[in-house]
Amino acid sequence: MTADNDDQVFEELLEYLRRSRGFDFTGYKRSSLIRRVRKQMQTHEMDSFAEYLDYLQVRPEEFLPLFNTILINVTSFFRDAGAWKYLRNQALPRLLSGKLEHSPIRIWSAGCASGEEAYTLAMILAESLGAEQFRQRVKIYATDVDEDALTDARHAMYSTNALQGLPIELRDKYFEPLADHWVFRADLRRGVIFGRHDLVQDAPISRLDLLVCRNTLMYFNSETQTKILDRFHFALNDTGILFWAKPKCC
Ligand SMILES: C[S@@+](CC[C@H](N)C(=O)[O-])C[C@H]1O[C@@H](n2cnc3c(N)ncnc32)[C@H](O)[C@@H]1O
Known part of the structure; x- marks a missing residue:
């Protein structure tokens, strides 16, 4: 798959998350977002966004670990x-x-x-x-x-x-x-x-x-x-x- 095609499928994946879960990641920085989605894909040994989109469509339980990987909750008291x-x-x-x-x-x-x-x-x-x-x-x-x-x-x-x-x-x-x-x-x-x-x-x-x-x-x-x-x-x-x-x- 070409890089352009890959970008397009990634946008389709974001659109799917928006439509099905009401969660809009389209305003997030692409570089870190892609890195995080890939990290979650690796737990299923997948490296194609198209394959992962198919997987999300049939496995709703996948949303939670995906969101947890994207939304980093690191924090502490009196941080900085x-x-x-x-x-x-x-x-x-x-x-x-x-x-x-x-x-x-x-x-x-x-x-x-x-x-x-x-x-x-x-x-x-x-x-x-x-x-x-x-x-x-x-x-x-x-x-x-x-x-x-x-x-x-x-x-x-x-x-x-x-x-x-x-x-x-x-x-x-x-x-x-x-x-x-x-x-x-x-x-x-x-x-x-x-x-x-x-x-x-x-x-x-x-x-x-x-x-x-x-x-x-x-x-x-x-x-x-x-x-x-x-x-x-x-x-x-x-x-x-x-x-x-x-x-x-x-
Ligand atoms: C790294 S934590 C920062 C926590 C705290 N403010 C601090 O400085 O320690 C970033 C938080 O932003 C939240 N976040 C990400 N996207 C958001 C959005 N669209 N609206 C509201 N919160 C969001 C994440 O869920 C996460 O809890």
Whole structure:
């Protein structure tokens, strides 16, 4: 099969995923997308997209491992510690000082994976405001397309290993031990709301003070990144902050 033909079949495969599963990968960067689909094909010893498309059409159970290979959920608490330090010590005090006392604080963690980023936000907000003010004022909307990751996030239960990057005093203040795991405090958890949201297809959450989108935009091609950034601009209040990791390409 020629390269052109191969490209065409790959686009047909994406179209099939869109039609049959409502999942639109067409705005994702082709190079990494192809690499990931090939990785999954290798588990079945296939090297032709046409053969894999046939396989997907008769084996619906193949969608889950394929999506899990494409949607990389790697994350951690205080991932890229320097950036979080800046948010906590520089950006957040400025944001909070510009808010009226008792006014609500609306935050969106977009592409939150299994929740570590959203709970990191909850901890730094609770540290800045105190638990009582946090409970009264803060709403953290945390979204992802990956339902399995969201289920883990809602459980708020992490292994000791997953908590490694977290200072011990924060662990002891915000997590309760349960068997050999740690569960995020229930009273603060109520301020963290998880939901499915597709950055490519769904309308953004609005009136935001802080929008956190890290290690996610780099999956998309530049056209899709621009569309998403336009929506982020619309979603933020005039004084709102976008806290993101700039995609490597731009
Ligand atoms: C590498 S994780 C980043 C997690 C976290 N933000 C961090 O920095 O640690 C990327 C996340 O983006 C999510 N994702 C991929 N495509 C998406 C889309 N179209 N809409 C929303 N989330 C998406 C994946 O499911 C994955 O959980």
